[in-house]
Amino acid sequence: MPGVNDLATSRPDVAKLWHPSANSSAPEGVTAGSSKVAWWVCPKDARHRWQRPITSQVQSGAYCPVCEGRIAIAGVNDLATARPDLAAQWDPSNALAPEEVTTVTSKIVGWVCPAHTEHRWRARVGDRAKGYGCPICSGRRAFAGFNDLASRNPGLAAEWDPANPIRADQVTFSSARKVNWICPNDARHKWLASVNSRNSGGGRGCPFCAGKRIHVGSMDLATTHPDVAAAWDRERNTRTPQQVTAGSGYRAHWVCVVDPEHRWQTSVSNRALGGNECPECSRRVASRIERVLFEALADHLDAPAHGRKVPVPWGPQTAAELDISGSYRGAPVAIEYDGLAWHENRADVDIAKTTAILEAGYFVVRIRQGELPHLELEHPRLLQLDYRYRSGTDDRLALFLQPTVATILKWLEAQTTRSPEPSPTGDVASPADLPPMGEA
Template sequence: MVPTQECSTTDCGRPAAFATRSEPAWCLDCIDNLVRAGGLEPAEPFTKPSTWRLTTCSTCGVQAHYLLKYIVGNNAAGIATCRACHWKAWPGNRGPRSGATPDREKIARRLDEFGYELIDPLDEVSDDGNGPLVAKCRQCGRIWAARMADFGWHCNCSRNSRSSNPASPRAGRVLLSESDSPALQWWDHERNDEATFRTVTVRATRACQWRCPECGLRFEAKPATMTDRPTCPDCSTRRQEEWEIEYAQWKTTPIADVPELAAAWADDADPRKVMVANGTQRRFRCPKEHYPRLTPIRFLKAGCPQCRGAKTATAKKWLADTSPEIASQWHPTFNGTHTPQNVAWNSQRTVWWRADCCGHEWPDTVRARDKYQRLRCPACRTFLGSLAWHDPGLAAEWSPANPITAWNVRPHTSTPFVPEWICATNPGHTWQAPLSSRSNGAECPDCREAGKSRVELAHHAAAEALFGNARSGVAMKDKAFTTRKSWTTDISVSVNGHTLVIEYDGAYWHRAPAKVLVDERKSRDLLAAGFCVVRLREDDLPALGIDHPRYREVRVHSTVARPGPVMEDIRDWVTSLTA
């Protein structure tokens, strides 16, 4: 049943057009009234709050798209929503030069570079685009009024933001009870129930109860604010008061009375007349013969900044380790001695790149490659983090009939259409399935209905007879998986506390190049998770080329199956590894 709630307008009483958990919701008539209160007239029906809605300004007549939340916020602040009116009246709008007319073609060409189609350069616009322009995004059709500089940031639909900083990836859904967070020592078991402790995550925003291990204060706070660096309100206030007292003492203490400062003093001023806390930068000399200029109290508390920088330099995150996809496009000859192995992932250095898809070459900073649109190639307009990069085997089954390519969609994104797929094993099999289900391991429905081959079932029976705990078709998940969130395994066995995964690769189902890619990515993910992996490669299937101590390939023949001896050989191998 679709959740419903009452309109938030006082005395309205009608059902709201949408439902929310904590935000107001309104009926269709009240939504239109809110739009009109913002000086706009609806130009199309309302669908949902997250959809840009076309409106017409009641003052200037300019049509543009706005979000309901944006209109409501402006209404609360007493601000008219129309951006065309706003930029016309903006004090920084210089308008056209005397006797000059806007160069429409020049403005249109500039907008086209940003992916927009010029609709109208308003009367006050200057030839450099300083005033308001009305333009439409070529990709999503959104119309908005803004300055040329604002269009340079590109439309929101072309943003390809990442979920976390690549140098310090955000933790997934990690339970606080299973983490190594210092906040565990602060958890108040008396005032929180056991169910909360078992289910709360490190990034939860619900209010929980805590107890300071230092002063015993009990207080309420969110786990998200306590996970990394737990703090006590009373202790923080006390430390601030103590610091203020200490700082007042440093204001009357000369440099000469502090041995560590006097020994490092290299300034021309008299250390007997300069106070430790005086706010003026002074020259010091550290044991490494660095001569930094900083305030005395800063040098006393933090030491030499150059020495600190040398320590942190060893912890730099290099591009090759942090962003392998960007590193793979590093130009092989244009960057001199600089390589992805010695350039930081967020460096502002401008280097050369080469797209492997079309050969396009261009200069850009390393940091800019991972910002805003995060394009893999500015010429092809493909973006980073796509399905084609993460899972090329699955991307090979992406149908060309889909409106976008596998280079323009993420593995678990929600698409406005249901993607079509073409089976790599049998191109005659085509079907539609959500992207997330395919990335979670769903295979071709026609092939799945065919079931397991007789030879594969015989090997599973032999594994069950020999190991006693062989399971078939178990879906495995692990944080170490990088290609897919879960993999379904053919045979899984527990041996000496370790998990052994046995994959049977039939010659018919696993010969296609896309399936070879999937088999390789699957094996590497399973190995990264700490499993022992054996692939039974049928007949003349080529080897996958994986070199790992916990990986082994065994050649089997469909016409002369020997499941018993094969499993005994595997048992001896895995026992020697886990003994």
Template sequence: MELLGTSAQPPEPHTFNPSYALRRSIGPLEPFSRYVGPVSAASRPLNKLFWELESVRGAFIVATTTPNCRTSCQAICPLGHRHETTPLTLANAARSSTFGCPVCAGTVVVPWFNSLAVLRPDLAAHLHPTRNSPQTAETIYGATQTPFLFVCRECQRSFQAAPRRLKEPRCDRCRHPRTPLPRWLVLEIDRQFEPHTTARTLEENLFTVHQWRCRNDTRHRWTASTKSRLASKSCPICAGRIVLVGVNDLAARFPEAAAHWDYEANFPLLPKDFTGREGRTVFWTCAGGHSYRSPINIRRNGPSCSFCRGLAVLDGFNSLATVRPEIAQELHPYLNAKTARQISWGSGLHAFWNCPKGHIYMLEVFRRSVDRRGCTVCKPIQRRLAS
């Protein structure tokens, strides 16, 4: 049988050209016998579906035993790679640039076609000679996303990268050189513990922890990585982020506030465990003997007892029933959610009250107890009578 559409013979598999596409035909497969050997008499001609796949995809089915979409068959892609597939796989890969070929997709590595030595000879020359064993430049796919070890062409250090993402055989340090470290960072190294640390030592690994010393106060010593020191340039002890007992703790900096520390309610916490800049809420004692809660950075500025200021209710001290018992009797017995012992006498809570004339009205507690305002129903009536 003669190929339709051309009189030339197909070239070798590795130089196969898509221009030798077949047209619709129902003839036997003798033209492809050079690829698969002699065709037996039992082989059947390809049906219409197979030839349409050849026309659309440009992937040429070589041999098959039965005209079924799920039957395994031999195929040759437009680049001449012979592989085993099914017509259904070719149809599903209609929009793929690899034609369903495992060699074109990189699943199968052919040393002379898609290996790293052929596709990326610049990277293959700098592939680590021993640490990638048993993989070599001839067995690695040239566009793989699997990382391998390479040798930098500038600093000769080994680094790990995927050939697909690597444009040149250079490590991250050479491709993105860091700016020199500031001079103040080297000066704050504690020479008592690290006498031989230099700027080059700090640049080699930014995540290594070093010993540091404050330039303003030599008593301030702490450990931190170079990365964190570049992010936060100030001394953590001066800034109040680290507690140094006897230097910046609450008892040393604010002794008046530490004297009102509630040791029983805060056990096992002590004033020396905190600095004056922390916002943690703890218990304090006031001159009246009340135990209240307040943040450390607010209490250090002066007393702020919530009971003495009327912000919290303490029955027997600042409740409405204790300070204004005559007004507490006018509180409605069941329309309010709280009783007179649960409400502060200066609270801004809206409450229901009983008027001596039988009216029920709503008014804030502090307006009734402090401002001495009366019934809101009787006052408009008195105004109308007066007019």
């Protein structure tokens, strides 16, 4: 009824969009709830025309769908008119034409890259209008033979784990996707890493071979040195033998496998590479080695002694106890056996004692066990030797020590046939001339 429930009366804002000539009736002749399809026109731009049911337009409000990009009008707001550059990339196989869509539509269509026509993809028109270009050229999508890992870095692709859900030619060489890799040197080494982390810069290799990770079963201490791992203190250590390598600097706690009362702490590398013995047990063995060594040298020395104290002050000490001493061709000789357990991290002490003995006129031999480095000390009357730890009966120890004994005697023979070097106090004194400690 005009003036009561007609469109012009109930929704005058919508009635302003009524096309004055394309409709067969006026706004006063229809209701706001009518399903009749009518023509509408934008009050701002007469080129914007559209058809819509009256009730739908009323529900949407007094807006122009052309202005908002919901309806395309060729030559006004269509893609071909607004963005001819994008329209040129329109895939001709699309069901729609560029003149039938606006720049803000969410319709997904096909596109062809202007730089590489073989690059084809599907994307929303609105996203392309916002600046999204070819995903293949930008590296966001892989294209076999162009930017995929297999093509760009075949050497790295050879390390691709075939168990991955995708192939090396299905990811870009700069992809951030994490996949599994297999070490070319050891197929047991497998790890997870992104493609770009392995492909960028110098490239990251196998973390196991680089020592950054531990492969249980080939690299861990329990596998490579089970005898060392057997002494692992599982109560005090925060790691397990499977979590460290033989070269680790981790200072671990150990329990003697012979006597559980013997406990000590040292780095894994010292135990695995330096010496596998209990320090307490080692001291006892060292005493045996010194005794066997003394017996082997006694026949070649004058006035041989084992454990003799001589009046040579050093540091806070007023005398020096020598493992083995005597004289050779009248020259005083001091031989020290440096066991790993007792002399580890004591280089300064050993240097001080050695210096004092040298200054007293002795020829000095220091036998350094295992991985103990030579003392940073050089002197014409100083000989430093390496000795790898061996255990066994006295006869076996004597056999092991034969090369060491031969080297010492050869060196003493060469040194003492030269002109004798005077001591700081004048003549070189023989140990036999030195009174035992406690005697005047």
